[in-house]
Amino acid sequence: MTLTIATSLDEVLTALAEGARPIAGGTDLVVGARQGKSPLPDSLVAIDRVAALSQIESADGHIRIGAGVPHRRLMSDTLIVERYTGLADAAALIGSPSTRNVGTIGGNVMNGSPAMDTGAPLLTLGAMVELRSVGNTRQVALSDLWTGPGRTSANPDELCVYIVIPQPPALSGSAYVRLEYRRAMEIAVVGAGASVVVAEDGTIVSGRVAMTSVAPTIVELAGASDAMAGLSLVEAAAVIGAMASDQAVPISDLRGSDRYRRHTIGVMAARALDAAARRAGGEQIGVPVNRSLGIGAAR
Amino acid sequence: MNEAYELDVNGVRYPINAAMDRNLSSVLRTEVGLTGTKEGCDDCECGACMVLIDGQPVNSCSYLAAQAQGREVTTVEGILDGDNLHPLQRNLLEEGGVQCGFCTPGMIMSAQALLTRNPSPTEEEIRIGLSGNLCRCTGYQRILAAVERTAAES
Ligand SMILES: Cc1cc2nc3c(=O)[nH]c(=O)nc-3n(C[C@H](O)[C@H](O)[C@H](O)COP(=O)(O)OP(=O)(O)OC[C@H]3O[C@@H](n4cnc5c(N)ncnc54)[C@H](O)[C@@H]3O)c2cc1C
Ligand code: FES
Ligand code: FES
Numbered sequence: 001m002t003l004t005i006a007t008s009l010d011e012v013l014t015a016l017a018e019g020a021r022p023i024a025g026g027t028d029l030v031v032g033a034r035q036g037k038s039p040l041p042d043s044l045v046a047i048d049r050v051a052a053l054s055q056i057e058s059a060d061g062h063i064r065i066g067a068g069v070p071h072r073r074l075m076s077d078t079l080i081v082e083r084y085t086g087l088a089d090a091a092a093l094i095g096s097p098s099t100r101n102v103g104t105i106g107g108n109v110m111n112g113s114p115a116m117d118t119g120a121p122l123l124t125l126g127a128m129v130e131l132r133s134v135g136n137t138r139q140v141a142l143s144d145l146w147t148g149p150g151r152t153s154a155n156p157d158e159l160c161v162y163i164v165i166p167q168p169p170a171l172s173g174s175a176y177v178r179l180e181y182r183r184a185m186e187i188a189v190v191g192a193g194a195s196v197v198v199a200e201d202g203t204i205v206s207g208r209v210a211m212t213s214v215a216p217t218i219v220e221l222a223g224a225s226d227a228m229a230g231l232s233l234v235e236a237a238a239v240i241g242a243m244a245s246d247q248a249v250p251i252s253d254l255r256g257s258d259r260y261r262r263h264t265i266g267v268m269a270a271r272a273l274d275a276a277a278r279r280a281g282g283e284q285i286g287v288p289v290n291r292s293l294g295i296g297a298a299r
Numbered sequence: 300m301n302e303a304y305e306l307d308v309n310g311v312r313y314p315i316n317a318a319m320d321r322n323l324s325s326v327l328r329t330e331v332g333l334t335g336t337k338e339g340c341d342d343c344e345c346g347a348c349m350v351l352i353d354g355q356p357v358n359s360c361s362y363l364a365a366q367a368q369g370r371e372v373t374t375v376e377g378i379l380d381g382d383n384l385h386p387l388q389r390n391l392l393e394e395g396g397v398q399c400g401f402c403t404p405g406m407i408m409s410a411q412a413l414l415t416r417n418p419s420p421t422e423e424e425i426r427i428g429l430s431g432n433l434c435r436c437t438g439y440q441r442i443l444a445a446v447e448r449t450a451a452e453s
Contacts, residue, residue, distance in 0.1 A: 001318070002319060003319045034360070095431065097430065097431055098431050102362065184431065185344065
């Protein structure tokens with residue numbers, strides 16, 4: 001095996017064009033190899049020292065998060081915690097302090113797991129990924145990126161450079177919750193993200209909901225915005241919970257049966273919506289929602 | 300195929316000659332010769348292999364050694380104060396936070412990273428700080444007490 005430690009974007013893109021695979025924190029790639037899931041590729045290019053990939057910048061109407069930003073920064077960055085709160089909720093739940101220190105948002109998104117925690121909040125916030133290869137740059141919506149468990153529509157020579165998220169409107173809020181059996185080193189049994197816009201009186205104006213671990217990829221709840229528009233929060237949570245259970249297509253595995261997942265995704269979707277709407281109305285609910293509201297594994 | 304590179308461990312630069320797919324814990328133990336870092340599960344679950352890279356905790360069993368080039372690696376051997384025990388080590392012993400001791404080096408590294416960024420953590424923050432470290436012996440309470448005491452003393 002060869003490993004190139006790149007310090008510039010050009011160096012990474014050239015290595016990818018020559019057939020190397022990128023490694024950021026390696027918390028999926030190296031751990032997967034150690035668990036025997038898939039051997040390490042013959043050629044790797046380490047991207048963790050490329051400065052361009054480690055920046056969080058806000059520009060006209062959007063935020064650009066470098067693919068190499070670790071979860072530790074996402075969960076504590078002031079701008080992300082204040083305006084893209086659901087993403088901070090997700091980052092704060094990942095693994096342990098060391099997983100959050102080494103693991104990156106780009107690795108999470110590009111690994112394409114149906115259980116990835118940043119996926120649902122990113123989807124509800126309308127995020128795009130910017131993919132770059134030698135001489136080519138394109139932006140892809142997340143719903144077009146994930147094509148199956150562990151699969152994406154990115155070409156092998158494409159690097160995810162940024163996650164681009166439009167600035168959320170006024171009176172909006174977001175949240176991500178997951179059902180977990182223990183409070184650390186866990187994978188979502190199911191999870192749900194929501195982002196909503198509310199009216200001054202708290203009525204729901206519009207919103208998006210996405211689900212973790214109930215389909216081959218992270219999926220958005222179809223028809224959610226129309227279904228919740230004009231409803232009170234209590235009414236909307238009931239409607240969205242029922243829709244989530246209805247649209248989920250979960251599998252049975254070690255962590256839960258399909259029936260259990262179908263039921264609990266409804267509960268999680270309602271709770272994500274509740275927390276997002278309360279945040280939209282100005283209530284301070286600390287990151288992660290799981291800990292603040294006692295969702296998931298109890299102490 | 301082996302390749303030559305260097306690693307900075309506990310402030311000393313070591314020449315390494317190893318295959319590029321070797322994990323950091325095995326290189327630390329067999330090439331560098333520092334066996335304080337333990338290998339438990341070997342796939343990123345238990346935290347026995349925890350070291351610091353540039354001051355932040357990393358599971359060295361699941362990190363490529365070659366990727367640590369140019370960064371400062373700290374192992375449990377690196378926190379000793381000459382021949383004196385580090386306060387975390389002393390307090391773990393005095394509070395009964397060490398039984399078989401296998402988890403101890405990893406616990407110390409996670410606790411050290413926590414106390415460096417947060418010198419007076421709440422109990423909840425200590426629990427989160429140590430949440431990547433398993434202990435099969437002590438039941439954790441005495442480890443929490445040792446970290447609390449270390450924070451209170453400094
Ligand atoms: C103990 C443990 C606990 C975990 N807990 C969670 C959890 O709670 N929730 C969760 O969602 N995940 C969890 N994970 C999975 C993992 O930590 C995350 O998915 C992490 O974000 C991966 O990032 P990385 O930088 O380590 O990726 P890597 O392992 O470096 O890369 C992952 C994949 O993405 C590709 N890749 C990386 N960066 C890019 C890029 N910029 N462009 C294109 N392709 C790229 C790599 O080639 C590889 O195929 C856990 C892992 C471990 C070991
Ligand atoms: S040996 Fe590394 S986490 Fe268990
Ligand atoms: S003292 Fe034995 S595992 Fe912790």
